[in-house]
Amino acid sequence: MEAAKKISPELLALADRVGEFIEYWGFKHVEGKIWAVIFLSAEPRDMTYLVENLGLSKALVSMSVARLVEYDVIKAVYPDRQRYQAYEANPNVLEVIFNVLRSRERVMLSRILSTANELARRSEVDFKEMGYSSLRVRFLAQMVKAAAGVLDSTMSLKPWDLSLLKRIAFAPKLKPLREEL
Numbered sequence: 001m002e003a004a005k006k007i008s009p010e011l012l013a014l015a016d017r018v019g020e021f022i023e024y025w026g027f028k029h030v031e032g033k034i035w036a037v038i039f040l041s042a043e044p045r046d047m048t049y050l051v052e053n054l055g056l057s058k059a060l061v062s063m064s065v066a067r068l069v070e071y072d073v074i075k076a077v078y079p080d081r082q083r084y085q086a087y088e089a090n091p092n093v094l095e096v097i098f099n100v101l102r103s104r105e106r107v108m109l110s111r112i113l114s115t116a117n118e119l120a121r122r123s124e125v126d127f128k129e130m131g132y133s134s135l136r137v138r139f140l141a142q143m144v145k146a147a148a149g150v151l152d153s154t155m156s157l158k159p160w161d162l163s164l165l166k167r168i169a170f171a172p173k174l175k176p177l178r179e180e181l
Helices: 009-024 029-040 047-054 058-070 093-120 124-130 134-155 162-169
Strands: 074-076 086-089
Touching: 009 029, 009 047, 029 047, 029 058, 029 086, 047 058, 058 074, 058 086, 093 134, 124 134, 134 162
Parallel strands: none
Antiparallel strands: 074 086
């Protein structure tokens, strides 16, 4: 097999810009760079190639590749090889996005909703003593429920349930907290 060519400065700059974008969405900059290099490559790339061409430590590349594999963003091409495992990008970008949304954002929304619902069970007296609004806690739970519904519809490629969004959009105006208490 022919030795892999070095990455051009232009390709490195593009990978860096992709890293910035991916970082904005909650991943590490380096994960975006690694994904971009693998995605743009005409052939699968191994960790040695990534370490040498991106100037990263073996440990950082290893951790980043493991996370990208966990989210199904990249796939091992030769699963039976241990030492020189090569990777290619998952070409189904929609699948990748939905996997991330399902395993990260959906889980976060569920946790918020669960905690808000638990808090909403407190008495009105408790809320007054804490200096917080039970109305706002219930409204927050409605907002999160609507967001989860939109996310679920999006991931199943179904139309959004606009009634959930209307409930939030046309909810009664919340008074300043001092007037509620």
